[in-house]
Amino acid sequence: MTLPASPAWLLELEAAFGRMLRQPLSRATGALRAETGAYPPELLAQAKPGPGLSGAERLAVYHRQYWFRLFTLLQGAFPLTARLVGFWRFNQLVSDFLVAHPPRGWNIDQASDGFADFLGETLPDTELELEPARGPLPRAALLEAARIDAAYHDVFCAPLVTPYAPAQGDAARLAQGRLRLSPAVALLTESWPLCELRRRAVGAQSTEASLVLGPRLAERRSWLLGRDGVRLGLLALEPREARLLELLTRHPVAAALARLEAEYSGSGLETERQQLPELVQSWLARSVRLGVWAGLEVES
Amino acid sequence: MLDYLEIISENFLGEAAPPRYHLDRIKERYPLVLHGVGLNILGPTPPEPSYLDRVAWLADYVNAPFVSDHLCWTGAHGYSHHDLLPMPYVPELVELAAERAALVQRHVGRPFGLENLSSYVEFERSSLSEWEFYAGVVERSGCHYMLDVNNIYVSSQNHGFSPEKYLAAVDFSRVLQVHIAGHSRDPNGTIVDTHDQPVALAVWQLYGAAMRRAPRPTLLEWDDRIPPLSEVLTELAKAKDYSA
Numbered sequence: 001m002t003l004p005a006s007p008a009w010l011l012e013l014e015a016a017f018g019r020m021l022r023q024p025l026s027r028a029t030g031a032l033r034a035e036t037g038a039y040p041p042e043l044l045a046q047a048k049p050g051p052g053l054s055g056a057e058r059l060a061v062y063h064r065q066y067w068f069r070l071f072t073l074l075q076g077a078f079p080l081t082a083r084l085v086g087f088w089r090f091n092q093l094v095s096d097f098l099v100a101h102p103p104r105g106w107n108i109d110q111a112s113d114g115f116a117d118f119l120g121e122t123l124p125d126t127e128l129e130l131e132p133a134r135g136p137l138p139r140a141a142l143l144e145a146a147r148i149d150a151a152y153h154d155v156f157c158a159p160l161v162t163p164y165a166p167a168q169g170d171a172a173r174l175a176q177g178r179l180r181l182s183p184a185v186a187l188l189t190e191s192w193p194l195c196e197l198r199r200r201a202v203g204a205q206s207t208e209a210s211l212v213l214g215p216r217l218a219e220r221r222s223w224l225l226g227r228d229g230v231r232l233g234l235l236a237l238e239p240r241e242a243r244l245l246e247l248l249t250r251h252p253v254a255a256a257l258a259r260l261e262a263e264y265s266g267s268g269l270e271t272e273r274q275q276l277p278e279l280v281q282s283w284l285a286r287s288v289r290l291g292v293w294a295g296l297e298v299e300s
Numbered sequence: 301m302l303d304y305l306e307i308i309s310e311n312f313l314g315e316a317a318p319p320r321y322h323l324d325r326i327k328e329r330y331p332l333v334l335h336g337v338g339l340n341i342l343g344p345t346p347p348e349p350s351y352l353d354r355v356a357w358l359a360d361y362v363n364a365p366f367v368s369d370h371l372c373w374t375g376a377h378g379y380s381h382h383d384l385l386p387m388p389y390v391p392e393l394v395e396l397a398a399e400r401a402a403l404v405q406r407h408v409g410r411p412f413g414l415e416n417l418s419s420y421v422e423f424e425r426s427s428l429s430e431w432e433f434y435a436g437v438v439e440r441s442g443c444h445y446m447l448d449v450n451n452i453y454v455s456s457q458n459h460g461f462s463p464e465k466y467l468a469a470v471d472f473s474r475v476l477q478v479h480i481a482g483h484s485r486d487p488n489g490t491i492v493d494t495h496d497q498p499v500a501l502a503v504w505q506l507y508g509a510a511m512r513r514a515p516r517p518t519l520l521e522w523d524d525r526i527p528p529l530s531e532v533l534t535e536l537a538k539a540k541d542y543s544a
Contacts, residue, residue, distance in 0.1 A: 003346040003399050007392060009425075011344050014376035014385075021381050046388070048422045051460045052489050058421035058458075061490050065383055103380045106338035106351060107314050111382070159315035184317070230318040 016043040020059060021066040022102055024095045032067070032091065034060035070098055070111060077112040078149040080198035083211045084137060085130055093119065109157060116146035134210055141192050141213055148194055151186035155227050158183035163291035170296055175254040177298040184227040185292050187245050188234070191220050195234060226290065235290070240272065241283050245292070301533055302330060306519050309336040309367070313354040323362070332362040333477065333519075335446070336369035338380075341400050341414070342387050343373045352407040359408050366476050368413035368446035369404075371397060371437060384417050388425035389433035398440035405443050413446030413476040414438065418454040418483070418493030430455065431469040438474055445470060447516075448479040449507045450499065454491045463506050472514035480507055480539060481521035496524035498535050504542055511543035518543065 006014075020039045025032040036044075036056035047055030074094045075082045082090040097118045103111040120143050127136040161182050170177075188195060197211050222242030224235040237245065243263070247256035257280055264273035287293065305326060312323050326332065336355060339347055359367050372384045387393060397414075405412035416434055428436070438445055447470060456463040482497035499507075499520070510516075520536045 003403060004396065005346075006342065006344050006396065010342070010387065010393070011376070013388070013423075013425075014344065014373060017385060018376055018379050018381060021383075022379070046423045046425060048424055050422065050458060055421065057488060058490070061420040061486065061488075061492065062383060062385065065492075066381055069382060103382060104378055105380055106310055106340075106374075108310070108380075108382045109314065109316070156318060157314070157316040160317040160320070227317070230321045 012042065013046060016040040017059075017062075019043075021063055022099065023063070024099055025064070025067050027092065032064075034063040036060055067095070070094065070103070073108060074112050074115065077109075077153045078115065078146060079201045080149050080194060080211075081142065081145045083201045084142065084145050084197070084213060085128065086134060086210060089128075089130055096122065109153075112150075112153065116143070116150040119143060119146050137213065141194070144190055144192065145194050145198075148188050148190065148198060151188055151225055152198070152232060155184055155186050155225055155232060158227065160184075161294045164288065164293035164295050166288065166296075173296065173298045176252055177296040178252045179248050179293045180295045180297055181249045182226075182292060182294040186225045187237075187242065187249070188223040188225050189220055189242065190223070191216055193217065195221075195223055224290070224292070226292070240276070240279055244280065244283055245287070301536075304331040304333060304517070304519075306333050306335045306521075307362070309334045309355055309358060309369075310338045312358055313351075327362045332364055334359055334362070334364045334367040335415075336367065337382075337384065338374060339369035339404065340374040340380075341369065341371065341404070342393065342397055344376050346400050347404060349407070352404060356408045359410060364410065366411040366413060366444070367408050368415055368444075368476065370417060371414040371434060372417050386417060386419040386421060386423070388423040389428040389430055390425060391428065391436070394428070394433060394436035394440060397437045398443075401437060401441035401443045405441070411444050411476055413444040414441075415446040415448050415479065416451050416455075418448075418451040418458075418491075420458055420490055420492070422459055429461070429466075429469075431466040435469055435471065438471070444474050444476040446477050446479070447475050447510070448481070449510055450479065450481040450483055450503050450521075451493060453500070453503045453506055454483050454493050457491045464509065467506065467510055467513070470510075470513075472510075472516070475514065475516045478507070478510060478516045478518045479521055480504075480518060494524060495521045499538070504538060507539070508542040515543050 020043055023038060026035040036059065039056055039059060043059065044056055047059050049055050050058060071091045071094055075087065075090065097115050101114055101118065123139055123142070125139060127138055128142060129136055161184055163182060164179070192213055201211055222237040222239065224237055226233060226235065244256065244260055247259050251259065261273065261276055264276060307323065312319050334355065341347060355367060370384045373387055374383065374385060375381050401412060401414055414437060416430065452463045452466050456466065480499050480503060481493065481495045482499055483491050484494040484496065485491050518539045520532065520539060522532055
């Protein structure tokens with residue numbers, strides 16, 4: 001049996017209500033406010049005044065709820081990013097994102113999907129000027145922080161996946177095969193001590209305590225983020241392991257190894273190059289034990 | 301001390317493993333009922349079969365005796381607003397909501413309850429009271445009330461109607477469950493359903509009147525600024541006192 005769609009007048013009312021909700025809150029007064037002046041006239045005509053409040057003021061309750069619910073959601077999903085820039089500036093970034101990418105599904109956890117990419121696409125290529133107490137923030141640090149937060153969110157939300165366990169015959173197929181990274185695993189890289197800062201930010205979840213970025217690291221660091229049961233944990237990777245993992249996620253195994261060896265050839269790192277076969281063997285075995293892979297795909 | 305628990309359906313409809321892990325632990329110890337926030341029964345089109353399939357699967361998974369959601373809309377025209385939004389109370393929408401609610405009940409294969417909203421705005425187009433609208437949908441659909449006593453009180457204060465009159469219109473033989481919760485007052489005077497503090501005395505009194513009509517399973521909603529469990533249990537114990 002096919003049920004009818006809603007009547008045209010309800011479709012129009014809901015469209016106007018949605019437009020009202022999605023208007024960004026005003027920041028002009030230094031606080032987030034619902035400006036009712038731009039509410040759709042057809043919606044205002046329907047909203048009844050009640051005890052002590054106009055129809056527009058009543059609609060504003062929903063308008064504020066829409067935005068504060070989503071601000072809170074993204075502050076929770078991006079705790080490091082939010083505390084690095086402060087909630088006032090973070091909410092502005094979220095507002096810009098949600099105007100461009102409003103939520104579209106029943107799963108509110110997906111409302112933050114794409115936020116890190118959005119920042120990468122839209123933030124100007126300059127330092128971020130924050131409130132005086134915080135000082136400017138390098139754009140690269142903010143983007144790294146957002147990617148780390150997004151990785152935590154994605155790994156947490158990943159489904160239960162049976163880790164790849166090599167079957168008989170896989171050894172022969174491994175070279176041409178491509179290992180598929182488990183969705184419950186992510187490779188994190190940082191140029192500032194962001195993972196440690198994130199740990200502190202989450203520990204202070206209920207406050208807006210600002211975080212000091214600190215100096216840039218002498219060398220980039222890499223971590224393997226993984227989920228063990230319901231807990232997320234980090235494992236430090238040495239640079240060659242991280243590079244190998246990165247290549248393995250992009251190329252068939254043999255091609256990844258060839259690229260890694262080529263990167264070390266003629267680089268003055270001959271000792272390291274000679275150690276690569278052993279490193280690869282041990283890392284592949286270790287990564288399988290750690291549940292890094294979800295499968296081996298071989299093109300027929 | 302706890303007879304049963306209620307879960308927000310949408311928190312467990314996705315594929316994320318940690319929520320499922322916690323659900324498995326909880327369902328071993330407590331009976332569970334499902335309460336949705338994303339059905340969108342008065343959205344532009346009838347509820348999506350794929351969404352209902354997930355709810356039905358979850359209800360089977362936890363062996364829920366019934367499921368519930370809200371008599372409202374939550375999104376339109378491809379957008380999801382993640383809020384429980386009001387609509388005009390007109391006979392045309394009684395019919396529409398009832399047809400869709402009946403569809404939901406058939407799809408999930410168990411009793412389906414609709415919850416009344418806390419609302420902050422009314423519409424000029426309305427020709428029915430909220431309780432007439434609500435009763436009409438329940439009666440015509442063959443579904444049930446998921447009666448939120450706090451919401452009755454909140455809406456009554458925001459719109460200036462008698463909560464007792466609302467309660468008197470409810471057919472308690474069709475009430476699956478009752479919700480109670482705390483609310484807050486916005487600076488502009490609006491009372492908002494926040495679930496973040498103890499139940500107000502006026503709501504307890506309304507709840508007592510409801511229970512004198514017919515005792516029903518009662519759920520205390522406290523899902524923001526959650527205090528120590530002992531405080532929640534103390535609050536819950538009051539429900540037993542008021543329903544005695």
